[in-house]
Amino acid sequence: xxxxxxxxxxxxxxxxxxxxxxxxxxxxxxxxxxxxxxxxxxxxxxxxxxxxxxxxxxxxxxxxxxxxxxxxxxxxxxxxxxxxxxxxxxxxxxxxxxxxxxxxxxxxxxxxxxxxxxxxxxxxxxxxxxxxxxxxxxxxxxxxxxxxxxxxxxxxxxxxxxxxxxxxxxxxxxxxxxxxxxxxxxxxxxxxxxxxxxxxxxxxxxxxxxxxxxxxxxxxxxxxxxxxxxxxxxxxxxxxxxxxxxxxxxxxxxxxxxxxxxxxxxxxxxxxxxxxxxxxxxxxxxx
Amino acid sequence: xxxxxxxxxxxxxxxxxxxxxxxxxxxxxxxxxxxxxxxxxxxxxxxxxxxxxxxxxxxxxxxxxxxxxxxxxxxxxxxxxxxxxxxxxxxxxxxxxxxxxxxxxxxxxxxxxxxxxxxxxxxxxxxxxxxxxxxxxxxxxxxxxxxxxxxxxxxxxxxxxxxxxxxxxxxxxxxxxxxxxxxxxxxxxxxxxxxxxxxxxxxxxxxxxxxxxxxxxxxxxxxxxxxxxxxxxxxxxxxxxxxxxxxxxxxxxxxxxxxxxxxxxx
Numbered sequence: 439x440x441x442x443x444x445x446x447x448x449x450x451x452x453x454x455x456x457x458x459x460x461x462x463x464x465x466x467x468x469x470x471x472x473x474x475x476x477x478x479x480x481x482x483x484x485x486x487x488x489x490x491x492x493x494x495x496x497x498x499x500x501x502x503x504x505x506x507x508x509x510x511x512x513x514x515x516x517x518x519x520x521x522x523x524x525x526x527x528x529x530x531x532x533x534x535x536x537x538x539x540x541x542x543x544x545x546x547x548x549x550x551x552x553x554x555x556x557x558x559x560x561x562x563x564x565x566x567x568x569x570x571x572x573x574x575x576x577x578x579x580x581x582x583x584x585x586x587x588x589x590x591x592x593x594x595x596x597x598x599x600x601x602x603x604x605x606x607x608x609x610x611x612x613x614x615x616x617x618x619x620x621x622x623x624x625x626x627x628x629x630x631x632x633x634x635x636x637x638x639x640x641x642x643x644x645x646x647x648x649x650x651x652x653x654x655x656x657x658x659x660x661x662x663x664x665x666x667x668x669x670x671x672x673x674x675x676x677x678x679x680x681x682x683x684x685x686x687x688x689x690x691x692x693x694x695x696x697x698x699x700x701x702x703x704x705x706x707x708x709x710x711x712x713x714x715x716x717x718x719x720x721x722x723x724x725x
Numbered sequence: 726x727x728x729x730x731x732x733x734x735x736x737x738x739x740x741x742x743x744x745x746x747x748x749x750x751x752x753x754x755x756x757x758x759x760x761x762x763x764x765x766x767x768x769x770x771x772x773x774x775x776x777x778x779x780x781x782x783x784x785x786x787x788x789x790x791x792x793x794x795x796x797x798x799x800x801x802x803x804x805x806x807x808x809x810x811x812x813x814x815x816x817x818x819x820x821x822x823x824x825x826x827x828x829x830x831x832x833x834x835x836x837x838x839x840x841x842x843x844x845x846x847x848x849x850x851x852x853x854x855x856x857x858x859x860x861x862x863x864x865x866x867x868x869x870x871x872x873x874x875x876x877x878x879x880x881x882x883x884x885x886x887x888x889x890x891x892x893x894x895x896x897x898x899x900x901x902x903x904x905x906x907x908x909x910x911x912x913x914x915x916x917x918x919x920x921x922x923x924x925x926x927x928x929x930x931x932x933x934x935x936x937x938x939x940x941x942x943x944x945x946x947x948x949x950x951x952x953x954x955x956x957x958x959x960x961x962x963x964x965x966x967x968x969x970x971x972x973x974x975x976x977x978x979x980x981x982x983x984x985x986x987x988x989x990x991x
Contacts, residue, residue, distance in 0.1 A: 502945055524951050532949040539939050540946035544890045545858060551961040553950040558957040565961055586893035600950065 442608050442639050443476040443499055443530070448508035450494055450662075468494040470662035471508075478607070481631075481640045483650035483670075486659035487684055492643050495659070496610045499641070500530040513607065528557060531601035535613040537593035538586075546588075546596055547572070547581040553604040564603075571602040574636075575629050591622020598629055608639035615646065627652065647674075647688040651709060658683065671709040690714055735856055742784035742854045746970040747863030753977050754851040760984045761843050769987050770839050776980055777846055784854050794849035795842065802841050809834035859964075861885040866964060879955025887943070895936065902931050 450469040469491045476482055486492040497503040498510050501517040513529045515522040531553075534540045543549040547568050554564045572578045575595040585593055594614055601609055611630060615623040627649055634640045642653060650656050656673040658666040660683045666673045674680070674691045681687070687695075694708045703721075708714050742750075757773075764770055781791060795802075815829030852860070865882035872878055903913065906927050913924050 497945075500949060502949060524953070527949060527951050532946075534942065534946055534949075536942060538894050539942035542890060542943075542947060543858070543886060548858065548961065552947075552952070555959050555961060556951040556953065558959050561959060561961055561963055564959065568961065584893075585890075586897075604950065 440478050441475045442478045442513055443474070443641075444511040445472055445474040445495075445498075446509045446511075448472045448474075448495075448498060448510060449506050450491075450498060450503060451506045467506075467662050469498070472662070472664055474657070474664065476608070476639060476641060478639055479634075479637055480655060481634045481642070481653045482655045482657060483642045483644060483653035484657045484659060485643075485645060485647070485650050485685065487645070490659045491662040492659045493612055494662075496532065496612050496641065496643050499610055500532050501526050502532070524557070528604050529606055530608045530610060531604055531606035532610045532612065533594070533597055533601055533614050535616050537590055537597050537617070540597050541585045541593060541600075544584050544586075546577070546583050546585055549585065549596060550581075550599045550603050553600055557604065567603045567605070568599075571599040574602055574633070575599045589622060590618045591625045594618060594622065594626050595629060598626070598633075602633065602638075606638065608641065609633065610641045610643070612643050613645070614642075615644065615649065623649075645685075647686055651688050658685065671707040674709045675707045736786045736790050736853045737856075738785055738854070740783060740785045740854070741969065742780065742850075744969070745854075745973055746964055746966055747855050747859040748867055748964065749966075749970045749973050749977075750851055750855055751860075751863050751867060753973065754848055756977060756981060757847045758844060760981060761840055761847070763984055763988055764840075765988060766991055767836070767839075768991060769984060770843065772983060772987065773843055777843065777850075780850060781846075784850065786850070786853050790853060791846055791849065794853075795845055798841070798845055802838050805841060806834045806838045809837050857889050858886065861889070862960070862962075862964060879958070883955075891939070894939070895932070898935055898939075899928065899932055902928050902935075 448469055449467055449471055451465045451467045453465050472495060474495075484492045484495065494503060498505060498517070499512060501510075501512075501523055504518055510517045512526045515526050515529075517526055519526075541549050542552045550568045550571055551564050554567050559567070568581070569578070572581055575598050577592065577595050577599060580588065580592065580596075585596060588596070598609075598614075614630070615626050618626060623646075630640055630642065631652060640653075642649065644650055651670045651674070653670060656666070656668065656670050657664055658673060658680065665683065666676060666679065674687055677687050677691060677695050686692075688709065690711055691709055694704050694706070694714065697704055698706065704714070704717055708717060761773065764773060781788070810826055810830050810833075811824055813827055813830035813833050815827035817825050818828055818831065819826045855863070861882045864885070865878050868876055868878035868881065903911075907913070911924065911927060913921065913928075915921075916924070
């Protein structure tokens, strides 16, 4: 088995007041028939505008929300299976958007220990894991510090360490950089890539295209459905479709598009700065 | 600034007192409070005071930190002193207009003031020398036996831990809301006490709403990290009852014996 998450025809609906007395509550599908398989060790980015259902999808993966219909399997376990709830959450860890609202303790190392403590691991093993995971996010020197004195990027790295200490096979990042400054964003993205290189499956929910370009698979969601799915270059090449969902394309893609409009013959699927530079150098050489 | 507030009044140090098991310190403090009420003579207070001085010296907490703890209740001490001074009947010492000060009154007033001061110093030593986190761990461990009669020991301790964690966050949040309201012309500084209290409402309402939002996020983050109450939970830093704790417990009992004997024979 080389898939870690398998989603079959997932529908998630919630009710809300319609404001009209005759109809009362209306049901709305936040996720409307999603099929998705995520491979072990992969790096998938999920993009969509606000309300596209991307966060709801993430919460369905580790059983924080349960499907209204359809099935979600994590490592072979059905998320509706209460007996394996803790196995599922340990397999698929989750890092949230606001670093402040997910740190439990007023001492960094005790916060990182929170997850392993919940799993009932022996104290000596917990201490080892805390040390390793703080090292993995380059926060080893801050273990005795109170989190409220750290920067946003540092706090988010602590939150990541707290999940890493549970030794998950997969980590879902729900817009982890949305509340950070550019420096903190860079630090966090570097850690995410490093974790992926070490073999952890990464699902990154974001609305920064530049971050999604780092993934090896990009999924575009809109109105609860998967609209595009493929490698970053193939997805970003569909510039007009992205624009119609009010999503921006990365700067390089935009640049290639404008150059093509001016009659420069660049392949449409150029998405990385390196490829573009190479192409320009080559064409200059030819002349 | 608001960011630099310290949690509780912990004075960080590595003294012998600091390193004691929090459970021993909590019990010692409770016992000390009981002893203060057993004592009924100034000789007894002198003994208790001597014991406190030894503990303070061993804890290496500067005296001004201990005095700082007395400041907020200074008025209460003064009030008790004055009330006791005037209301007790007995041999009249001074008489001014309708107020009389009696010998017994003076004795009672000084007695009560000393008792209060000892109480405050004794209990503030606990929070000065124990990290808030160890304090909650200690309380959890001490409350465990009462689980049988339905005391939710783990839950109470977890609540305290999270409350401590969120004090700085909520202060920051308050600061943010106040600035936002001030930017729109709110005035928190002028007017009498009622006007000012009324002006707090536009701060408190958004603060409550954001506190609930934070709590919801927090609950979800905790569940995502497999939190499911105190069952089958381990602790990274377990408490150990060491030799020094046994020694401290012995000293504690010795002091109790002295106080009781003093009360019986003096």
